[in-house]
Amino acid sequence: MVTISIDGIRTVVPEGTTVLEAARDLGIAIPSLCHNPGLSPYGACRVCIVEVKKGERSTIEASCTLPASDGLVVITNSERVRKNRKVLIELLVSSCPTSKTLQDLAANYGVNRIRFAIKDKNCILCGLCVRYCKEQMQSGGIGFVGRGTSRKVATAFGVTPQECRNCGGCEWICPVCERACTAANLTNGLCGGCQNLMHVETCELCVHCSESVNARGHRVY
Amino acid sequence: MDQMHTINEVKQATEFVTRIISAYSARPESLISILQDIQTQYRYLPEDILRQVATELGLPLIQVYGVATFFRAFSLTPRGKHSISVCLGTACHVRGGRSVMEEMERQLGIKNGETTPDMLFTLESVNCLGACALGPVVVIDGSYHGKVSSGKIKKLLAEYSKETSRSKK
Numbered sequence: 012m013v014t015i016s017i018d019g020i021r022t023v024v025p026e027g028t029t030v031l032e033a034a035r036d037l038g039i040a041i042p043s044l045c046h047n048p049g050l051s052p053y054g055a056c057r058v059c060i061v062e063v064k065k066g067e068r069s070t071i072e073a074s075c076t077l078p079a080s081d082g083l084v085v086i087t088n089s090e091r092v093r094k095n096r097k098v099l100i101e102l103l104v105s106s107c108p109t110s111k112t113l114q115d116l117a118a119n120y121g122v123n124r125i126r127f128a129i130k131d132k133n134c135i136l137c138g139l140c141v142r143y144c145k146e147q148m149q150s151g152g153i154g155f156v157g158r159g160t161s162r163k164v165a166t167a168f169g170v171t172p173q174e175c176r177n178c179g180g181c182e183w184i185c186p187v188c189e190r191a192c193t194a195a196n197l198t199n200g201l202c203g204g205c206q207n208l209m210h211v212e213t214c215e216l217c218v219h220c221s222e223s224v225n226a227r228g229h230r231v232y
Numbered sequence: 233m234d235q236m237h238t239i240n241e242v243k244q245a246t247e248f249v250t251r252i253i254s255a256y257s258a259r260p261e262s263l264i265s266i267l268q269d270i271q272t273q274y275r276y277l278p279e280d281i282l283r284q285v286a287t288e289l290g291l292p293l294i295q296v297y298g299v300a301t302f303f304r305a306f307s308l309t310p311r312g313k314h315s316i317s318v319c320l321g322t323a324c325h326v327r328g329g330r331s332v333m334e335e336m337e338r339q340l341g342i343k344n345g346e347t348t349p350d351m352l353f354t355l356e357s358v359n360c361l362g363a364c365a366l367g368p369v370v371v372i373d374g375s376y377h378g379k380v381s382s383g384k385i386k387k388l389l390a391e392y393s394k395e396t397s398r399s400k401k
């Protein structure tokens with residue numbers, strides 16, 4: 012067992028636990044995209060970054076690939092983390108503006124501008140589909156092809172391989188393959204529409220918190 | 233030899249690949265070395281052969297394909313006998329690398345990245361070969377030619393095509 016401190020809370024976790032898992036066990040919210048509890052850690056999207064204190068200095072690290080070790084001091088929501096994360100989300104949205112998951116992430120973390128050129132690649136190379144296919148389906152139907160800016164997820168020679176079990180898991184797990192967000196047609200590549208402007212149905216106990224973010228059509232049922 | 237046509241050739245290729253693979257004791261970790269040997273023999277990696285490699289190594293085809301598309305040393309399309317790399321890095325660009333490339337394209341009648349129909353030359357660009365002082369640099373089959381001007385290109389190409397026609401006799 013190792014003892015670490017997350018946001019000032021001391022916690023004892025089994026060896027091999029990642030900081031992301033330890034934080035989530037404590038109920039601390041850290042966003043993630045390329046992490047899935049059933050798949051090996053990958054560390055591709057970087058939105059799960061946290062600040063690790065090392066004496067006077069501190070470093071920014073991806074919590075999903077950072078193993079908890081004795082005496083580790085982690086801050087999950089510092090100014091520095093928030094600032095860095097916003098840039099990361101900006102980069103992700105700019106490479107895939109039609110993803111609802113990404114637009115929601117942007118809305119939730121207060122990203123209100125995209126300073127990068129929008130190039131819709133329809134994939135953020137998170138590797139979830141590739142790992143799902145390999146680790147959960149033992150299939151290996153799809154994989155990464157090419158490298159650098161032309162790296163993409165594909166099948167060999169562009170044909171469905173005999174290994175594919177037609178499970179549909181690769182589509183299911185993808186944070187991008189979903190009902191397309193129309194954000195690409197909006198100025199500056201951001202929408203935030205689903206978060207703030209859609210009809211929100213609430214229960215009788217609703218305290219109308221979302222009115223503070225300008226929810227239209229807010230209604231008690 | 234560049235495209236396998238006859239049944240005999242296909243059979244030969246299959247045996248050749250099997251031989252290479254057993255030379256590496258069919259270890260999946262030797263994938264890159266195996267592909268290198270195949271690339272050396274055929275100057276590209278034919279689809280049928282990649283499929284055979286995947287089957288014999290017990291790997292999913294995509295894994296073999298992923299490696300084959302990752303490294304620049306591998307090609308999935310047939311390559312010419314001689315490979316020409318024209319440097320378009322910063323230093324060479326300043327010294328006229330662009331016009332060397334244009335002249336190459338004009339004389340060979342192909343575009344950057346293509347192969348001549350007679351399968352003699354494949355033309356490519358690179359970004360800095362670490363010999364900037366010699367720029368513009370052109371590398372043909374691993375030998376460096378520095379300070380290449382548009383005028384020199386004709387001679388250079390003639391040398392290589394001559395050598396080929398001589399070796400054919």
Ligand code: SF4
Nearest residue numbers: 144152175176179181
């Ligand atoms: S549908 Fe095919 S390619 Fe996709 S995860 Fe399943 S087995 Fe893999």
Ligand code: SF4
Nearest residue numbers: 134135137138140185
């Ligand atoms: S296709 Fe989807 S799941 Fe696969 S790497 Fe791209 S974004 Fe991730």
Ligand code: FES
Nearest residue numbers: 054056057059075
């Ligand atoms: S969830 Fe940690 S890097 Fe993607």
Ligand code: FES
Nearest residue numbers: 319321324361363
């Ligand atoms: S720029 Fe051509 S060798 Fe460096």
